[in-house]
Amino acid sequence: xxxxxxxxxxxxxxxxxxxxxxxxxxxxxxxxxxxxxxxxxxxxxxxxxxxxxxxxxxxxxxxxxxxxxxxxxxxxxxxxxxxxxxxxxxxxxxxxxxxxxxxxxxxxxxxxxxxxxxxxxxxxxxxxxxxxxxxxxxxxxxxxxxxxxxxxxxxxxxxxxxxxxxxxxxxxxxxxxxxxxxxxxxxxxxxxxxxxxxxxxxxxxxxxxxxxxxxxxxxxxxxxxxxxxxxxxxxxxxxxxxxxxxxxxxxxxxxxxxxxxxxxxxxxxxxxxxxxxxxxxxxxxxxxxxxxxxxxxxxxxxxxxxxxxxxxxxxxxxxxxxxxxxxxxxxxxxxxxxxxxxxxxxxxxxxxxxxxxxx
Numbered sequence: 001x002x003x004x005x006x007x008x009x010x011x012x013x014x015x016x017x018x019x020x021x022x023x024x025x026x027x028x029x030x031x032x033x034x035x036x037x038x039x040x041x042x043x044x045x046x047x048x049x050x051x052x053x054x055x056x057x058x059x060x061x062x063x064x065x066x067x068x069x070x071x072x073x074x075x076x077x078x079x080x081x082x083x084x085x086x087x088x089x090x091x092x093x094x095x096x097x098x099x100x101x102x103x104x105x106x107x108x109x110x111x112x113x114x115x116x117x118x119x120x121x122x123x124x125x126x127x128x129x130x131x132x133x134x135x136x137x138x139x140x141x142x143x144x145x146x147x148x149x150x151x152x153x154x155x156x157x158x159x160x161x162x163x164x165x166x167x168x169x170x171x172x173x174x175x176x177x178x179x180x181x182x183x184x185x186x187x188x189x190x191x192x193x194x195x196x197x198x199x200x201x202x203x204x205x206x207x208x209x210x211x212x213x214x215x216x217x218x219x220x221x222x223x224x225x226x227x228x229x230x231x232x233x234x235x236x237x238x239x240x241x242x243x244x245x246x247x248x249x250x251x252x253x254x255x256x257x258x259x260x261x262x263x264x265x266x267x268x269x270x271x272x273x274x275x276x277x278x279x280x281x282x283x284x285x286x287x288x289x290x291x292x293x294x295x296x297x298x299x300x301x302x303x304x305x306x307x308x309x310x311x312x313x314x315x316x317x318x319x320x321x322x323x324x325x326x327x328x329x330x331x332x333x334x335x336x337x338x339x340x341x342x343x344x345x346x347x348x349x350x351x352x353x354x355x356x357x358x359x
Contacts (some may be wrong), residue, residue, distance in 0.1 A: 016310065019316060026340065028324075028338050028340060029321060029337075030338055031156075033295055033340075034344070035270070037219050038223060038263045039263075043351055051252060054248065056251055060226075062252065063224070064080050065334060066255035071196075071198045071199075072199075073198065076231040077231055078161050079226065080246045081246065082224070082345055084210050086223075086245065087210050087224075087237070088110060090238075090240040091148075091210075093240045094204045094237065096118060098146075098147040099121045099122060099145055099147060100114055100119050100148045101121075101150065103151055103152070103155075105157060105324070105330050114208065122143075136170060143173070144177060149174055151167075151181070151183055152186070154188065154293050156184075157298050157336040159296055159298070161191060161294070163195075167183075168203075178206075180207070182210065183197055185198075189264065190271055191267075201230070207229065209228045210225065211228065213225060215295070216264060222253060223250065224246065274340070275295065275296075275339050278337070278345060281352075285353070287301055287302060296336055298336045302315040302356075309359070310335075311357055321336070323335065
């Protein structure tokens, strides 16, 4: 059974699985939180209408300047993108016909964009027996001759977080091997800016940090992301960008989102509460769980249970989990779930409990 490589496509998933979708679905396969965008967006929506009638700023202003101020970096160190996914297409062009190291399992866009540019991919395979932790030793034995190392931190799909001290060691090792370090911080917001590597960019000219606005601010339809690095690197990356790649609505909304400190605190608190409750529930039912630090986690059923039957049976009930057929090393035996409202999380726990009792 061939399944989509991404979450957040429930109807496509049902179609490819050959299952008729029930009238009501709860989609745990995508990692956008349940609170919706910040309130200002609805309140100011009518005022934003005028933005549609003019061409956007070619550099994504006022979002670009807001990002620079938010992270206390120079504006020239920032480029805005049509989602973080666009930035990964720029990076793939940067590494065309060269070697790059991926840490698997990984976000499928890394491999897809790199392979499109004839990049030779080396792999570091994380293991559940090591709690999916990346080791410095595995990096040291793999990056020789490679142009870049991609790391998602916190890691998708496990949610495992690498602390700053270890990341500095990794960045230093890469620098010694003339290797760039691409850090995907798409989910760092759910820990807080104190976890970001951006303040250390001045020490490591080889580091490129990619960020997404989708997850924390619940605006996936707007497609907005950015990259932060050295000025020279940003200039080189932007050569691969289409003119007006960020629309005016996204640029204005993104700039205002960065001012929403109270909103971020509420989201982090709620996501943490639901994740910890879910981790306790799964452990109590003898499932293996990842030590996630963010708004999602991955788990594996007890050894005697059939993962495929579980996935299909929950789909029939309208409960959509993120399969791991496309995550190397998880091979469909693990499932990822994004944290949703307390009511929906309780429905998920009920569905899992009922299935485990019946099977």
